[in-house]
Amino acid sequence: xxxxxxxxxxxxxxxxxxxxxxxxxxxxxxxxxxxxxxxxxxxxxxxxxxxxxxxxxxxxxxxxxxxxxxxxxxxxxxxxxxxxxxxxxxxxxxxxxxxxxxxxxxxxxxxxxxxxxxxxxxxxxxxxxxxxxxxxxxxxxxxxxxxxxxxxxxxxxxxxxxxxxxxxxxxxxxxxxxxxxxxxxxxxxxxxxxxxxxxxxxxxxxxxxxxxxxxxxxxxxxxxxxxxxxxxxxxxxxxxxxxxxxxxxxxxxxxxxxxxxxxxxxxxxxxxxxxxxxxxxxxxxxxxxxxxxxxxxxxxxxxxxxxxx
Ligand code: SF4
Numbered sequence: 001x002x003x004x005x006x007x008x009x010x011x012x013x014x015x016x017x018x019x020x021x022x023x024x025x026x027x028x029x030x031x032x033x034x035x036x037x038x039x040x041x042x043x044x045x046x047x048x049x050x051x052x053x054x055x056x057x058x059x060x061x062x063x064x065x066x067x068x069x070x071x072x073x074x075x076x077x078x079x080x081x082x083x084x085x086x087x088x089x090x091x092x093x094x095x096x097x098x099x100x101x102x103x104x105x106x107x108x109x110x111x112x113x114x115x116x117x118x119x120x121x122x123x124x125x126x127x128x129x130x131x132x133x134x135x136x137x138x139x140x141x142x143x144x145x146x147x148x149x150x151x152x153x154x155x156x157x158x159x160x161x162x163x164x165x166x167x168x169x170x171x172x173x174x175x176x177x178x179x180x181x182x183x184x185x186x187x188x189x190x191x192x193x194x195x196x197x198x199x200x201x202x203x204x205x206x207x208x209x210x211x212x213x214x215x216x217x218x219x220x221x222x223x224x225x226x227x228x229x230x231x232x233x234x235x236x237x238x239x240x241x242x243x244x245x246x247x248x249x250x251x252x253x254x255x256x257x258x259x260x261x262x263x264x265x266x267x268x269x270x271x272x273x274x275x276x277x278x279x280x281x282x283x284x285x286x287x288x289x290x291x292x293x294x295x296x297x298x299x300x301x302x303x304x305x306x307x308x309x
Contacts, residue, residue: 053221054081076272118288142305270300
């Protein structure tokens with residue numbers, strides 16, 4: 001299949017603030033791999049689940065990818081997403097909310113964080129602060145880890161996975177709102193290893209074994225303020241999960257927590273400090289400049305992007 005990604009990055013950032021700036025209403029939270037009621041997916045199955053944490057177009061990682069990020073010292077890039085449910089039979093009670101659960105265990109994704117970055121996608125002249133993937137270079141609108149062994153499967157199969165589900169792609173949403181030709185053909189290969197249904201359990205959809213311990217974590221997620229401890233807890237459970245089951249290996253969980261606490265610097269040590277600085281920088285920058293990325297990301301060692309040939 002052929003897509004035209006230059007100047008877009010519509011699937012790597014949350015462009016809904018542009019609609020609000022232009023006087024339109026924004027859309028709802030999306031996860032790339034789960035069809036929503038407004039995606040033409042299974043309305044009955046998905047319409048009552050509301051994401052808790054994460055971000056629009058949340059890129060959910062597999063268990064093995066979470067482990068790779070952990071081993072490379074890249075866990076600062078990760079955050080969890082849970083879901084609240086209206087139908088109590090679909091979930092488990094945690095404090096005053098019901099969260100989606102399997103076998104009485106709250107389920108969650110672990111995916112990539114989106115700190116605010118100044119970006120001007122879709123040929124806009126002025127940049128706007130937009131929640132953007134930790135790995136998106138806002139100056140080139142390209143991915144800093146494309147083609148590397150850390151590039152998430154979900155990004156590599158987008159938008160094929162969405163077309164395979166018969167749902168609307170982000171490319172088409174961008175075309176509808178901002179014009180241009182993004183999705184140049186709809187023919188596509190069948191993406192390998194789509195993790196939906198029971199096979200997602202323990203492989204991409206993780207189960208937390210202790211719902212009673214999650215109330216504070218879910219409160220902070222709802223406020224958009226998960227703590228490093230909250231994120232570490234979910235990353236460790238995900239890394240200790242076993243595909244096809246709800247089981248969590250205690251030794252793997254403990255090792256993951258130790259790795260998270262060891263904070264060993266390596267080539268990707270730029271990630272955490274850059275995210276923190278993006279969050280600190282936003283309030284004081286009335287007219288944002290994508291070139292801030294040179295100071296905040298490049299200077300700290302973020303990989304360069306190849307440019308458009
Ligand atoms: S990892 Fe790369 S391709 Fe995937 S959302 Fe982030 S910037 Fe985009």
